[in-house]
Amino acid sequence: xxxxxxxxxxxxxxxxxxxxxxxxxxxxxxxxxxxxxxxxxxxxxxxxxxxxxxxxxxxxxxxxxxxxxxxxxxxxxxxxxxxxxxxxxxxxxxxxxxxxxxxxxxxxxxxxxxxxxxxxxxxxxxxxxxxxxxxxxxxxxxxxxxxxxxxxxxxxxxxxxxxxxxxxxxxxxxxxxxxxxxxxxxxxxxxxxxxxxxxxxxxxxxxxxxxxxxxxxxxxxxxxxxxxxxxxxxxxxxxxxxxxxxxxxxxxxxxxxxxxxxxxxxxxxxxxxxxxxxxxxxxxxxxxxxxxxxxxxxxxxxxxxxxxxxxxxxxxxxxxxxxxxxxxxxxxxxxxxxxxxxxxx
Amino acid sequence: xxxxxxxxxxxxxxxxxxxxxxxxxxxxxxxxxxxxxxxxxxxxxxxxxxxxxxxxxxxxxxxxxxxxxxxxxxxxxxxxxxxxxxxxxxxxxxxxxxxxxxxxxxxxxxxxxxxxxxxxxxxxxxxxxxxxxxxxxxxxxxxxxxxxxxxxxxxxxxxxxxxxxxxxxxxxxxxxxxxxxxxxxxxxxxxxxxxxxxxxxxxxxxxxxxxxxxxxxxxxxxxxxxxxxxxxxxxxxxxxxxxxxxxxxxxxxxxxxxxxxxxxxxxxxxxxxxxxxxxxxxxxxxxxxxxxxxxxxxxxxxxxxxxxxxxxxxxxxxxxxxxxxxxxxxxxxxxxxxxxxxxxx
Numbered sequence: 001x002x003x004x005x006x007x008x009x010x011x012x013x014x015x016x017x018x019x020x021x022x023x024x025x026x027x028x029x030x031x032x033x034x035x036x037x038x039x040x041x042x043x044x045x046x047x048x049x050x051x052x053x054x055x056x057x058x059x060x061x062x063x064x065x066x067x068x069x070x071x072x073x074x075x076x077x078x079x080x081x082x083x084x085x086x087x088x089x090x091x092x093x094x095x096x097x098x099x100x101x102x103x104x105x106x107x108x109x110x111x112x113x114x115x116x117x118x119x120x121x122x123x124x125x126x127x128x129x130x131x132x133x134x135x136x137x138x139x140x141x142x143x144x145x146x147x148x149x150x151x152x153x154x155x156x157x158x159x160x161x162x163x164x165x166x167x168x169x170x171x172x173x174x175x176x177x178x179x180x181x182x183x184x185x186x187x188x189x190x191x192x193x194x195x196x197x198x199x200x201x202x203x204x205x206x207x208x209x210x211x212x213x214x215x216x217x218x219x220x221x222x223x224x225x226x227x228x229x230x231x232x233x234x235x236x237x238x239x240x241x242x243x244x245x246x247x248x249x250x251x252x253x254x255x256x257x258x259x260x261x262x263x264x265x266x267x268x269x270x271x272x273x274x275x276x277x278x279x280x281x282x283x284x285x286x287x288x289x290x291x292x293x294x295x296x297x298x299x300x301x302x303x304x305x306x307x308x309x310x311x312x313x314x315x316x317x318x319x320x321x322x323x324x325x326x327x328x329x330x331x332x333x334x335x336x337x338x339x340x341x342x343x344x345x
Numbered sequence: 346x347x348x349x350x351x352x353x354x355x356x357x358x359x360x361x362x363x364x365x366x367x368x369x370x371x372x373x374x375x376x377x378x379x380x381x382x383x384x385x386x387x388x389x390x391x392x393x394x395x396x397x398x399x400x401x402x403x404x405x406x407x408x409x410x411x412x413x414x415x416x417x418x419x420x421x422x423x424x425x426x427x428x429x430x431x432x433x434x435x436x437x438x439x440x441x442x443x444x445x446x447x448x449x450x451x452x453x454x455x456x457x458x459x460x461x462x463x464x465x466x467x468x469x470x471x472x473x474x475x476x477x478x479x480x481x482x483x484x485x486x487x488x489x490x491x492x493x494x495x496x497x498x499x500x501x502x503x504x505x506x507x508x509x510x511x512x513x514x515x516x517x518x519x520x521x522x523x524x525x526x527x528x529x530x531x532x533x534x535x536x537x538x539x540x541x542x543x544x545x546x547x548x549x550x551x552x553x554x555x556x557x558x559x560x561x562x563x564x565x566x567x568x569x570x571x572x573x574x575x576x577x578x579x580x581x582x583x584x585x586x587x588x589x590x591x592x593x594x595x596x597x598x599x600x601x602x603x604x605x606x607x608x609x610x611x612x613x614x615x616x617x618x619x620x621x622x623x624x625x626x627x628x629x630x631x632x633x634x635x636x637x638x639x640x641x642x643x644x645x646x647x648x649x650x651x652x653x654x655x656x657x658x659x660x661x662x663x664x665x666x667x668x669x670x671x672x673x674x675x676x677x678x679x680x681x682x683x684x685x686x687x688x689x690x
Contacts, residue, residue: 074617076421077451106422107452109613134592147635149644154635162584172587174580180573199573206641224577225569228525228544232569235519235650238631239507242517246627247479247618254634268454272419273592282591286583289599290492290499296551299494305580 002328002344003320009035009047012335012342016050019338020057022064022086030088033119038321041312044184045119048327053086054334061259062086062116068093075105079249082115087261091118094265095127095135102133102267110265111243113250117141118261122175122306125163128267129171132276135163136266140244143253145179146220148234151206153220156253157182158240163306165270166283170310178236179221186212186221199226240264347673347689348665354380354392357680357687361395364683365402367409367431375433378464383666386657389529390464393672398431399679406604407431407461413438420450424594425457432463432606439610440469444476447612455610456588458595463606467520467651470508473612474516477621480508481611485589488598490524491565493579496551498565501598502527503585508651510615511628515655523581524566531557531566544571 004012013031018024030053038046056062066085070078078097082090094110101108118124121137128135141156157177164172177183180200189196190212203209204218215221224233243264245252250262270279287304295301323331335342349357358376363369375398383391401407411430415423423442427435439455446453463469466482473480486501502522509517522528525545534541535557548554549563560566569578588609590597595607615624632649640646668676680687 072617074451077613077617079618105450106419107454109452111618134588146641147638147647149640150635150647151639151641154638160581162580162587164584164587172583174584176577176580178577180570197573202641206639224574225525226571226573228542228571229569231648231650232521232523235507235521236505238517238635238650239509239519241631242507242509242628243479246624246631247613247615249619252627252631254631268422268592270592272417272422273424273456274594279591282597283587286586286591286597286599290495290583293492293499294496294551295494296491296496296547302492302495303576305576305583 001322001324003322005320006035006039006317009038009321009323012331013047013050015340016054016331016335016338017064019335019340020054020064022057026064026086026089029092030086033088033123035321036123037120038323039313039316040120040309041316042120042309044188046321047323047331049117049119051327051330051334056116070097076101076107077109078111080110080112082112084114084116084260087116087118088123090115091124091263091265092127094263095124095137095267098265098267099128099131099133102269106269106272108267111248112261112263112265113248114260115250115263116260118263120175121159121161121263122163122173124265125161125175126171126173129163129165129173131267132165132270134165134268134270135161136268137161137264138240138244139261139263140241140250140253141261142258144183144221145223145237146202146206147238148223148225148230151202151220154254155223155234155237155241156244157221158237158244160236160240164283165276165280166287167280168284168287170304171306172283172287172304173306173309175305178224178233178240180224180226180233181221183215183221186215190216346667346669348667350665351380351384351662354383354666354668357676358392358395360685361399361676361680361683362409364680364685365399365409367402371409371431371434374437375431378433378468380666381468382465383668384658384661385465385654386661387465387654389533391666392668392676394462394464396672396675396679401461415442421446421452422454423456425455427457427460429459429461429605432461433468435460436463436469436608436610437472439608440472440480440482440612443610443612444473444478447473447478447614451614451617453612456593457608457610458593459605460595460608461605463608465520466504466506466608467508467518469610470506470520471516471518474508474510474518476612477510477615479510479613479615480506481613482506482609483585483589484606484608485586485595485598486606487603489528489566490568490582491547492583493568493570493575496547496565499599500568500579500582500586501589502566503582503589505581505585509628510621510625511632512625513629513632515649516651517628517632517649518651518654520650523569523578523585525569525571525578526566528560528566531560535561
């Protein structure tokens, strides 16, 4: 597999998006966030998406340069129409606005609709934590998950993310789907020809299945919690559907016309509650105490949310990012069609 | 088992708390919320708690009539010192303040510390939804749950609740612990001498156990998600620990001196985003569509969060509330010591 530095990939992606008609600052932002996903080890959200996004630009699904409009606004909230620009561009503006509102009025909530795929929510919650704020985000999308006890897809995988300022080396950031697993994990198993554990999905008749294909043939992902506590994942998914799909005006997962992400962003200004340094130290201490506690038999150590991504980033910044041959070939083909050439990796 | 009407129980509870020194309006509020838990079918949070609370008043843990102080305040937030009054009284004031702030400034976040057991979070989030606001609440408490991969109790069961205004007959309210089960379920199994499913707890050596006793002998509850996705429950528990324990100043579950609840309350003013009637109709439609979808084999219907509690309430309002003989005897003994007598049920 060809190996690239993060900066090389950012440069290539930015040139491709610019050549496809995106304003240079949008092209760079989207490319940076895709490469950031590769650095974190989440390759499914990385430069492989260049292929999808260029396709969506050609089809008019993504409208580069679209103006993000403030539809409604108050001291601590705003509602934004993304006008189907790049999801990353809309989401970045939304969280920036939430942070500005929280700086003045303690808390900022910004909801967005007409918004394409925003990528990883943690990119935006970490914007808040880097600004000494607590960042919270939830998003809905197209339907993929069955309700607890249900047979049909009704909800999206409903990710939720929290990021907290701390004195830790790595960002303390939670970013989880409220289904047992994200859809991407089933897709990876399908492409590798592997079985999946019972408990991830049901088939079209509502029976548990270990065949990833069944998800794409009328099956559904199961909500977080399994047979014992699946009503909890369902409850969280429902809450995220309301906050991401209804409060935003973006529409619910069950609607046939649903596309893109409806996203809820929130920033909470820590400084209003206590000195930021004290908050950071206390959060750091909480994590250090837990990290230092004993692991269970079968576990080597306690992994903190945000820690594995940070470790992978340190490694990939040093050793480069492997891009699968086929992905790189497809990216090169797109670049070529747009009249660009890249030096060999 | 003696059967009472809700009003009888509220009256008895209020008289007991008043006789124990609580101002009459506090006595009534606490009694009402306890009976509300019985009505909802959550008897562990019902009038059985009278025994505990009277004991805690005698020990000076609960200080009836304590003044709730606003320590810090801004347009969209406040930090409250509960001064160890009844948790229900502190929590009610906190959510009332959050709603008032949201009415003026779109969003209100109110955090509380020095706060005793608040009971069910859904009581407070439903206050918001009845005021046409979205209610959100999270609380931390003493340690009970192991981190994912960990052997030691480090986190509290970290409940989170959301309530949404809707045009449904019952309140759409989510109220879940972020452990696989709440501690109360293990306690119930212990009292009944029953085994519990593998996956709920680990014993003091970190091995899965089906013996509820092991939880109270150095074991721990497991985070929501099990072996497959326990990092998700752990992540949520960690976020709730930061919001409920650190942002509030109430202290973290792992601290040996920890007691009571640290609670985060939030109200979001729906009307700023869209007409309230439209929001209510859309939330209602989401629930009706899901409710009408096909159940899986083995399930009769899809149960919506808040629905079973409502059904139980309708039934118990009509048919009365059964109180176990032993609980009723203990309540009568307390009443007697306080110089009160109640007519037979």
